Amino acid sequence: MSEVPSALAHQFDDLEQQQESAGLGMWLFLLTEIMFFGGLFAGYTVYRVWYPDAFAAGSHELSINLGAFNTGVLIFSSLTMAMAVHAAQMGKRKQIILFLVLTLVLGCVFLGVKVVEYGGKGVFPGLIQAEHHLLPGAGFHFETQDPQFMNASPQHVQLFFSFYFAMTGMHAVHMIIGAGLLAWLIWAAYRHRFSPEYYTPVEMIGLYWHFVDIVWIFLFPLLYLLGRHG
């Protein structure tokens, strides 16, 4: 008789039903997240249509290199997360740990780039030298010599940056939570908690991580790629 306690909770008939229930629960949560970010995207849509010049001017202040680099980093982290789930299905403990650690490292790289980006805009005064003061509030200051953005009202550019910081900020909060979840997952994998019969937490946290990646997939073009031509 095996001494290892079964992963099956008493309210479920079998492991398959348990895993399916977990999946439905996680997807239901992701639906609430879709509506949460959706509200921000809807607000962004209204003001971008109303003030296109200001939004293009604001977007132009962002570093396309850092934004594109971060997009690549998150896409790569989704791959390593999928590889971690794959390793869990195959019962390869060391690979699970390796790919989860890689995912966590990539997530931290993403957050590090965001610190640099935010710092340059004056979010961490005293810690990081601001190149431009673009944090909405009393210290907000926007000016441009670029003729294509001369018509942009600074008030509306500040609105763009309200959306920029709200949307990327909430995204970053989700990344930090994801990093915490990954850290727990790495510890649990190290402690032999997962097997081909039971790896539900790996898959569920994977769903969360992929969702956060999808949010960024939409954030990047909408925030970083306006007004880049002409």
Place this chain on the structure above:
Amino acid sequence: MAGQSQHHIVPLKIYFAVFAALLVGTAITVWAAFHDFGALNTVIALAIAGVKATLVILYFMHVKYSKPLIWTFVGAGILWLGILITLTASDYFSRPPGQSHAPAAVAAPHAP
């Protein structure tokens, strides 16, 4: 058995193909942003983002290999997001730009 997403192991080369497609899509999006396609710029950006999101959902999140109930949940999320954006847009874009509520003269009640 139908719907056993946890026992379906996706071949690694599919993961690599999706990864490559995501990177290519990103490159195309950035390239297109530097060229003036007029109103199409937004369409291109959203279309590519939509394709990338679909690939992540179907393959990385295993929805392609999941039971119809999961598909229903995913579809419901997209449907409600669509309602949110469509109804909000139809409200705001039927007004002059910048006007988020009715002018005071219209909102005041009629005199007795």
